Structures are given as structure tokens and as C-alpha cells.
Amino acid sequence: MLTVSVALVLFAVSLLFVQFLKLQWIRRQFPPGPTPYPFFGNLLQMNFQIHHEFLKKMAKAHGDVFTLWLSNIPVIVLQGFQAVKEGLTAHAEEVAGRPTSVVFDLWTGGNGVMFSNGHLWKQQRRFGTVTMRKMGVGKKDQEYRLQEEAHQLVEYLQKTNGEPLDPTMHVVHAVANVICAVIFRHRFSIEDEHFQRLIKATDDIIAFGNSIFFFVRKIIICVYADATYDEENLSQTILDLFLAGVETTATTLRWALLYMVVYPDIQEKVQKELDTVLGRSHLICYEDRKKVPYTNAVIHEIQRYSNIILIALPRKSVKDTELLGFHIPKDTAILSNIDSVLSDPEKWETPHQFNPGHFLDEDGNFVNREAFLPFSIGHRVCMGELLARMELFIVFSTLLQAFRFILPEGVKEVNTKFVFGTTMKPAPHQLCAIPR
Numbered sequence: 001m002l003t004v005s006v007a008l009v010l011f012a013v014s015l016l017f018v019q020f021l022k023l024q025w026i027r028r029q030f031p032p033g034p035t036p037y038p039f040f041g042n043l044l045q046m047n048f049q050i051h052h053e054f055l056k057k058m059a060k061a062h063g064d065v066f067t068l069w070l071s072n073i074p075v076i077v078l079q080g081f082q083a084v085k086e087g088l089t090a091h092a093e094e095v096a097g098r099p100t101s102v103v104f105d106l107w108t109g110g111n112g113v114m115f116s117n118g119h120l121w122k123q124q125r126r127f128g129t130v131t132m133r134k135m136g137v138g139k140k141d142q143e144y145r146l147q148e149e150a151h152q153l154v155e156y157l158q159k160t161n162g163e164p165l166d167p168t169m170h171v172v173h174a175v176a177n178v179i180c181a182v183i184f185r186h187r188f189s190i191e192d193e194h195f196q197r198l199i200k201a202t203d204d205i206i207a208f209g210n211s212i213f214f215f216v217r218k219i220i221i222c223v224y225a226d227a228t229y230d231e232e233n234l235s236q237t238i239l240d241l242f243l244a245g246v247e248t249t250a251t252t253l254r255w256a257l258l259y260m261v262v263y264p265d266i267q268e269k270v271q272k273e274l275d276t277v278l279g280r281s282h283l284i285c286y287e288d289r290k291k292v293p294y295t296n297a298v299i300h301e302i303q304r305y306s307n308i309i310l311i312a313l314p315r316k317s318v319k320d321t322e323l324l325g326f327h328i329p330k331d332t333a334i335l336s337n338i339d340s341v342l343s344d345p346e347k348w349e350t351p352h353q354f355n356p357g358h359f360l361d362e363d364g365n366f367v368n369r370e371a372f373l374p375f376s377i378g379h380r381v382c383m384g385e386l387l388a389r390m391e392l393f394i395v396f397s398t399l400l401q402a403f404r405f406i407l408p409e410g411v412k413e414v415n416t417k418f419v420f421g422t423t424m425k426p427a428p429h430q431l432c433a434i435p436r
Contacts, residue, residue, distance in 0.1 A: 016038050019038035019039070020037065020038050023036050023037075023038060023041075023069070023072070027067065027069070027074070029327060029329065030067040030074050030076070030326070030328075030329075030332075031062075031063075031065045031066050031067045031076060031323075031326040032062045032063065032066055032067065033058065033062050033066040033067035033068055033069070033077075034058060034061070034062070034068070036069035039071060039072075040071060041068070041069030041070055041071045041072060041073070042068045042069045042070070043069075043070060043071065046068065050068075050311060050335070052310045052311060052337060052339040052340070055077055055079060055311075055335075055337050055339075055340065056079070056337075056340065058077070058079075059077075059079035059080070059337075059340070064078065064079040064080045064082065064083040064324075065077070065078060065079070065083050065087070065323060065324050065326055066079070073333065074332055074333070075314070075332075075333045075334070075335055076323065076326075076328060076332055076333065076334045076335065077334075077335045077337060078323075078334065078335065078336045078337065079337050079340045080337075080340050080341065080344050080346070081340075081341045081344045081346070081347050081370070081371040081373075083324060084336045084337070084338070084340070084341050084373065084377070085370075085373075085377060086323075086324055087323045087324060087334065087336070088315070088334075088336060088376070088377050088378035088380075089377060089378050090323070090324075091321045091322065091323070092378045092379045093318075093379065094317055094318060094319055094321035095315045095316070095317050095318075095321065095323070095328075095334055095378070095379075096121075096315065096318065096378065096379035096380055097117050097118075097315060097316030097317065097318040097331075098114075098115050098116065098117055098121070098313070098314070098315065098316055098380075099314050099315075099316045099333045100115075100117070108236050109232060109236070111124075111232050111233045111235075111236035111237075112124060112233060112236030112237045112239065112240045113125050113128050113236075113237050113240050113241075113383075114240040114243070114244065114313070115240075117316075117318075118318075120233075124233060124237050125383060127237070128237055128241065128383055129383050131183075132182060132383070132384070132387065137182060137384075137386060137387045137390075138386050138387075138390070142181075142182070142387070142390065143285055143286060143390065143394070145178060145181040145182075145187075146178060146390055146391055146394045146395065147283060147284065147285070147394060147398070148187075149174040149175075149177050149178055149181075149187075149395070150174070150284070150394055150395045150398035150399070151398070152174060152177075153170060153171070153174045153395065153398075153399065154398060154399065154402045154403075156170050157170075157399070157402070157403060157433040158402075158433075158435060160432075160433060162432050162433065162434045162435070163432065164408035164430040164431070164432055165430060165431065165432070165433070166428065166429070166430050167254065167257060167431065167433075168250075168254060170190075171250050171253050171254055171257075172246065172250040173190050173195075174250075174395065175245070175246050175249045175250040175253065175391065175395075176188075176195070176242070176246045176250075178245075178249075178387070178391055179241060179242055179245045179246055180195075182241075182387065183238055183241065241384065244382065244384060245384050245387065245388070247422065247423055248308060248309065248388065248423060249388050249391050249392065251306075251308045251423045251424075251425050251426075252302065252303060252306060252308060252388075252392060253392065253395060253396065254425065254426055255302055255305075255306035255308070255426055256299070256302045256306075256392070256396050257399070257405055257431060258414065258416065258426050258429065258431070259302055259305070259306075259354060259416075260400070260405045261405050261406060261407055261414060261431050262354075262414060262416060263354060264406070266298060266354075266356065267400065267404070267405065269294060270294060270295050270298055270400050271400055271401070271404070271436070273292050273294045273295055274292060274295060274397060274400060274401050275401075277291050277292050278291065278292065278401075280401055280402075280436065282401075284393075284394050284397045284398045284401065285394070286389075286390045286393055286394060288393075288397070289366075289393050290366075292397070293360065293364060293365055293366035294356065294360070294364065295393075295396075295397055295400075296359070296366045296393070297356040297357070297358070297359035297360050297366055298356045299392050299393055299396055300356075300358075300359045300369075300372060301354060301355060301356045301358055301359060302392075302396075303372075303374045303392070304342045304348075304358065304372060304374065305342075305354045306418075306424070307338065307339055307342050307343070307374070307424065308374075308418075308423040308424045308425075309338055309374070309423060309424070310337070310338060310339040310424060311335060311336070311337055311338060311339065312335070312336040312338050312376050313380075314333045314334060314335050315333070315334040315335075315336070315378075315380060316331060316332065316333055316334065317329070317330055317331065317332045317334065318330065318331075336376070338373065338374070338376070341371055341373050342371070342372070342373070342374065344371055347369070347370070347371035348369075348371065359372075375388070399433075401436075402435065402436060403433040403434060403435060403436060404433075404434045404436055405431050405432070405433055405434070406431065406432050406434060407431065407432070408430050408431070408432055411430075414429050415427040415429065
């Protein structure tokens, strides 16, 4: 019996050793990285999660392009502005795929725009872009809708009479109604039962999908009855638009209000500029951003500093290609560490400080920064970028025009650490909106 046990142990050890050697041989065709082990790859070193701090540590050891192994699956990681920019644009078509998985296949069926591939993805993305344009995104009609939602939010905050409140639900309500106006040409009352289910579910990506799928489908059938696209793809594309548009913009606006409380001197400078240049009764429009460079800079810094999506959704090489001198085989997953771009010390003077000066020149004029990539880059860049930019500027400026945001009485400080999740949200908190 002992001999059999020893033989089994020796066989298992030999098998592990062979697998180890095989893995070391295969990894030679990929960029360098930490040593992977049989069955686990680098999962043990990663503590079974892809965390931006771990990626930073690996980049220091192996360079800005390195490979991690999730079990026996290689994943190429791009770290820092230069690697992300070149990696996603030098051969943009070759790295425009999306990795597939059982979870996403079960959830999306390979439909929609976020997790689809090939001709289907191009078709759905083109459809989404054209539809948003037809629905008025970037035009005056859309601006009126944004102004209306901003006005509704102001009316709600006025009713609080400066009492402490958590603005989350009403911010999400306003942002969700913008997407509804684009997609369905209809805004919903906050009392609407279906709409309440929709906005409450945005905190959980799985609950979000399950809660609104049939709701969305019901409306789509009415709105897109004459469309040439099948119902499954329409439903999934609209769901993707909600996930991408509502969650990200609402979370950014929540950080915006929190930062104004934490940095009252910056809030005061924004309000002084808005008052002086535009006036308190002026109806904010997107074109106004050119007249208020400091306010525009603050909004950009909010996006950079809050950094709500630390790691972009993975890409996939659709054919053998080359990334920054490394050969990348077809069907290899590629991760872009957006956190490493928005906090790249080679691109930002004070990367770990909230500093609107990052977007201002010596004369106080607004300047674009090439490392400002919160919407990603390349063929999979966020197709709702213009809508998000308009929304952030109009809603933020309108709120700062109408209120001074402060901490509730007796509260001396607020937690500014993010809650790790699909997006990096602020911890639960309350603030007071004092009418100006």
C-alpha cells in the first residue's frame, strides 16, 4: 500500500513538473511577467483578483508591457500612458476584439455592443452611434433635455432646505432620464414603478441586467418596431448603453459634489467664475465651457482624480499582431490599466493630488492633456463620450450656480476613499445643498 501511495505522489509531482515546464515553454512567446504555476498561473500571487496596485508592482518588476496568467490563460497588461496609447492605437483594428467567457455569453448571448465581436459588434456600434446622433446628441434638442434634468435636480435640492441628504438616488434619476430621453424620447417620473426598479438596480451589474431586461424590451418593441435589427440585439445594446451611461456619469457627479465639499476653496472659485462670466440666472449650455476655463478644468480634474474605472474592459487580439515590440498571438486578452494613465507621474505634475491646474496654462486658459483618457482610446472608445461630457458640464455647472455644498453640522471630515466595485464609488455620505 505504501509503495502505491509513493508511486501516486511521484506521478503527481512528475505531472506538475511537466506542466510547469510546458507553461514555461509557452510563456516564451509572450511579454515577460511573474512566473506562472500549473493550474493557478499567477492567481495565487494576485490573491485571485486583478488589482491596480498589484499591476503597478508588476510593472516595476517587468516593464510597462507584461503578461499575467489566469490559470492557463495569458493576459497582456498595458501600464502607463505610452503603453496604453501605443498598444491600443498602433494596431487598433487588430486589438478591437472582446474576450468571451461563459458568464458574459450567458448574460449577453454575444449580442449588443459591449461584449460582442466581429461584424456583429461593428454593426451594433454603428447602429448605436447613428441612433444617438439621430436622437439629437450634440445638438440643441439634447441640450434642452440636459437643462431640464439639471433644473429638476435643482428643484429637488431646493426642497431639502439645506438639510443633510444623500444625493445618490436623485443624481442617478437625472442621469438615467437623460439616457431614457435619448433612447426612448421620453422621461420618467421618479414615482414610476418601473423606473424606480431601474435606477435602484444600477448599483449591482447583475441585478441591473435582470431587473430591467424585460422592461427595456417592452419599450424597445414600441420604439424600434421598424428597425432592421433583431429584438435580442436591440435589448442588449440598450442595456449596454444604460450600464455604460448611467453608472459612470452618475458616479462621476457624486464624486464631483463630494470634492466640492472637501475642497471649498475650489468650489468658491468655480462659483465666482460662473457668476462673473455667465451670471446666476444664465441657462447653462455646453458651449459655455469655452468661456469658463477654470470650471471646465475642475470637471476634467474630477474625472481624472476620481478615476472611476481603474481597469478598462479587456480587449482581445483578433489576429497575430505586435504590441510595442512584443509578438501577441491571436485571441490573446489585453488589459489597459487606466489608473496608471490618469496617475502617470511622467504626464501629471501632481498625480496624487486634486489639482485643476493640470488643465490650465500659465494664463489660466484651458488645455487638453493627451493622457486624459477616462473614455479609453482606440476602436472601443466610449461611444457616449460626447453625451457624458455635455452632461457633466451642464449638470455640474447648474448645481454650482444654484447651491453651495457643505458638510452637515458637526461633521468635520468625510471619507474620500473609493468603494471597490464595477465603478469606484464614493463611500456613503451626506452633504447639505445651501441655496445661493
